[in-house]
Amino acid sequence: MSYACVSILEHTVEPPVVSNCSTVTLTCRVDTGAPNVEVWWTFRGENASKLPDTTIVTDNADKGEWQLELKCPTLEHKGTYACNAQGRNESEVVYRKEALLKIYVPVTIEVRHNSTAQKIDGKANLTCLVTANPLPSVDWLKDDELINASIARLQMNTEEIDDVTVLASLHIENLEREDNGTYICQASNEFNNATAAQDLLVEEAPEVEFTNATTVEDSSSVTLHWRVKYNGNLPVTRFQLYRDSSVDETTIEVDSDIQGNITKYTISSLLPGLTYSFHLAAFNEAGESDFVYLNVSMPADVPPKVSWVHVLASTNETLLFGWRRPNHDNGANITHYTVQLHRQNGSLFAANTMVINAPGRNNHMYIFVGLNPGETYIFQVQACNALGCGNWSEPLEGTTSDGIPDPPRDVVLTCDHDDERNADSISVSWEEPVNARGTILSYNVTINTRAQYRNDNGQVVDEKGSKIEIIDAKMNAFSYKTDVLPNTEFTAQMCTINRSGCGPLTNITLNTQCKSPSNGVAF
Numbered sequence: 001m002s003y004a005c006v007s008i009l010e011h012t013v014e015p016p017v018v019s020n021c022s023t024v025t026l027t028c029r030v031d032t033g034a035p036n037v038e039v040w041w042t043f044r045g046e047n048a049s050k051l052p053d054t055t056i057v058t059d060n061a062d063k064g065e066w067q068l069e070l071k072c073p074t075l076e077h078k079g080t081y082a083c084n085a086q087g088r089n090e091s092e093v094v095y096r097k098e099a100l101l102k103i104y105v106p107v108t109i110e111v112r113h114n115s116t117a118q119k120i121d122g123k124a125n126l127t128c129l130v131t132a133n134p135l136p137s138v139d140w141l142k143d144d145e146l147i148n149a150s151i152a153r154l155q156m157n158t159e160e161i162d163d164v165t166v167l168a169s170l171h172i173e174n175l176e177r178e179d180n181g182t183y184i185c186q187a188s189n190e191f192n193n194a195t196a197a198q199d200l201l202v203e204e205a206p207e208v209e210f211t212n213a214t215t216v217e218d219s220s221s222v223t224l225h226w227r228v229k230y231n232g233n234l235p236v237t238r239f240q241l242y243r244d245s246s247v248d249e250t251t252i253e254v255d256s257d258i259q260g261n262i263t264k265y266t267i268s269s270l271l272p273g274l275t276y277s278f279h280l281a282a283f284n285e286a287g288e289s290d291f292v293y294l295n296v297s298m299p300a301d302v303p304p305k306v307s308w309v310h311v312l313a314s315t316n317e318t319l320l321f322g323w324r325r326p327n328h329d330n331g332a333n334i335t336h337y338t339v340q341l342h343r344q345n346g347s348l349f350a351a352n353t354m355v356i357n358a359p360g361r362n363n364h365m366y367i368f369v370g371l372n373p374g375e376t377y378i379f380q381v382q383a384c385n386a387l388g389c390g391n392w393s394e395p396l397e398g399t400t401s402d403g404i405p406d407p408p409r410d411v412v413l414t415c416d417h418d419d420e421r422n423a424d425s426i427s428v429s430w431e432e433p434v435n436a437r438g439t440i441l442s443y444n445v446t447i448n449t450r451a452q453y454r455n456d457n458g459q460v461v462d463e464k465g466s467k468i469e470i471i472d473a474k475m476n477a478f479s480y481k482t483d484v485l486p487n488t489e490f491t492a493q494m495c496t497i498n499r500s501g502c503g504p505l506t507n508i509t510l511n512t513q514c515k516s517p518s519n520g521v522a523f
Contacts, residue, residue: 006090007031009064011083011097017191020075020105020133026068028083028097034061035088041068042082051077070101075133075164078103105133105164107187109196117233118175119286120204126170128185128196135160136193138168141184175202180233204232205287208239208280210294213264219272219301219330224294225264226280234284236260242279242291243267251279260284272301273331300331303383303390311396312365316373316403316437316500322365323381323393332385333359339366340392342378349377373403374438374498402438405496405503408478409433413492415484415514424516427481428492438498443471445480446505451488470497487518 010029018024030037039061041048049056053071060066070077078101085095110129118124130136138158140147149156153173160166168187172179185196206228213225228236239258244251254267260282270276275297282289308324319341325334340351350368371377376399380392408430416425428445449465469480484490491513493505506512 005093006037006085006087006095008083008085008095008097011081011099013081013099013101016100017102017104018073019191020103021072024070024073024101026070026081026083026099026101028066028068028085030064030066030085030095032085032087033064034058037064037085037087039066039083039085042084043077044079048081073101073103075103075105077101104189104191105131107132107136107189107192107194109185109187109194111185111196111198113198115199115201117201117203120175120177120202122175124172124175124179124200124202126172126183126185126198126200128168128187128198129161130166130168130185130187130194131164132166132187132189132194133164134189134191135163135166136187136189138166139186140168140170141186142181144184147183172200177202177204201233203234203286206230206232206234206236206282206284206289208236208282208289209292210278210280214294214296216296216298217266219299220270221266221268222270222276222296222298223264223266224278224280224296226292227263228282232284232286234286236282236284238283240281240283240288241265243276244279245271245277246275254278270298271328271330272298273329274298298331300385300387302388303330303332303334303385304328305391306337306381306383306393309379309381309393309396311379311398314398314400316401317371318367318369319371319377319379319398319400320365320367321379321381321396321398322363325362325364326383326390329385330390332387334383334385335359336384337364337366337381338384338389339379339381341368342380344376344378371400372437373400373500374436375400402499404500405436405438405440405498406433407504407506408443408494408496411492411494411506411512413490413512413514415490415516417486417517423483424486424488425481425483426490426492426514426516427479428494429479430494431478433496433503436496436498438500440473440496440498442473442497444495444497444502444505445469445471446493447482448491448493449484449488451485453487484516486516489513489515 008030012027014025028039048068055069057067080098080100083097108131116124130138140156155171158166158168168185180202183198183200187194207230208226209229211225211227215223217223237260240256241254242251243254275295278294279291281291304326306323306326310322312322313320334356336353336355338353341349343349354366376397379396379398382389382392411430414427447467451463453461455461471480491508495502495505
């Protein structure tokens with residue numbers, strides 16, 4: 001029996017290009033079916049059936065179709081495979097047809113850190129470990145644009161680790177704010193490509209700014225509003241606030257530890273009519289922001305309370321008060337002062353207005369006349385401007401000096417004889433004066449005496465004398481009594497004593513003279 005020559009009709013690889021460890025099937029079609037022909041594959045001169053995870057499928061061999069299945073081919077298995085066919089009667093003739101199998105390792109990228117944070121002016125190093133075969137080319141992008149490798153402070157390197165791995169790096173010196181962003185590591189070869197993103201955060205001091213929401217609450221308080229313009233990629237930990245005014249160059253710390261989540265602050269106890277400059281700085285772990293400044297002019301207000309008030313002089317009918325102009329006029333010139341004087345019982349004695357002709361004058365005074373001697377009055381003053389009057393000063397007491405008091409009234413002198421004691425006495429009684437012109441301290445009782453008698457020589461003696469008694473007014477006593485000698489004439493005169501001294505003596509009348517009896521019998 002004779003056989004025709006064997007012919008390999010087709011040798012195919014499906015798929016012709018596979019990724020690493022992906023199943024591939026090689027099909028060889030021959031014009032003669034089994035068992036009249038023998039078919040096998042060779043790879044690099046060796047029988048391909050000896051490769052790992054390899055199967056030869058002969059289900060359709062009787063129809064002239066043989067298949068070689070590679071379950072997990074690796075890079076070692078890429079290359080040219082030969083389908084060999086030999087007829088049973090052609091022991092020395094082998095027919096061969098080659099097919100190319102391409103195997104690649106898919107591009108994958110591994111990044112060590114998805115986000116990197118570095119301080120401004122420092123340096124950053126971004127890396128990506130790329131696995132692929134054929135080895136890929138690597139580019140770096142930011143904001144969807146290729147990074148310019150010619151920038152001096154940027155360095156891009158690619159290092160081959162092995163035949164399937166490269167380490168790509170992007171090194172940035174002298175970090176700037178513009179370096180913030182997402183960086184894309186892009187790797188590609190002829191088969192596929194991959195990308196991986198890394199965020200670079202450049203940490204720096206924050207930026208803050210005042211907003212237009214700042215509100216003047218009243219003439220002495222303002223609420224400042226601000227916002228963090230840029231946080232420097234770090235949370236703001238605190239704010240620091242200072243102020244100074246248009247009349248004082250001294251900078252005063254308002255608050256050095258305002259919490260980082262606060263965006264407004266109310267400052268009180270400001271002076272009306274002044275312009276204040278507020279300075280604000282923000283802090284984070286990277287440092288301190290530049291100060292931002294805001295000038296706020298406070299509205300004018302009524303003058304403040306007059307705080308320096310004194311009694312300058314006093315007489316028994318006048319009181320002279322003085323005060324000093326408030327240190328600040330609250331933004332409007334003081335036009336006049338209102339003064340008032342009350343009695344101690346609360347009744348108003350006088351209220352007057354004093355117009356200011358010299359606005360810059362610091363010291364002022366006002367005199368009240370026609371006052372009662374020795375009386376205490378209560379004085380208050382308030383400063384006024386075109387907007388109104390400020391608060392009254394604290395009450396200040398002033399007391400007039402005592403005047404000359406009137407003499408006591410209804411003075412009566414009486415001479416008596418006590419039979420039981422066989423003693424003579426006199427007594428004086430009186431009533432308070434009509435006008436004490438001050439505080440009565442005491443009464444002066446002056447007793448004048450005259451006695452006529454013959455001495456041992458038979459001569460007539462006319463003996464005169466006087467005695468003064470001071471009666472304390474605190475005793476609330478309006479009488480005086482004392483023992484005296486008999487046969488003596490007495491007269492009594494009195495005066496009222498206050499802080500100015502003793503007033504005029506009373507006149508001698510019939511009621512203020514008497515004589516003690518010589519024989520024990522009253523006149």
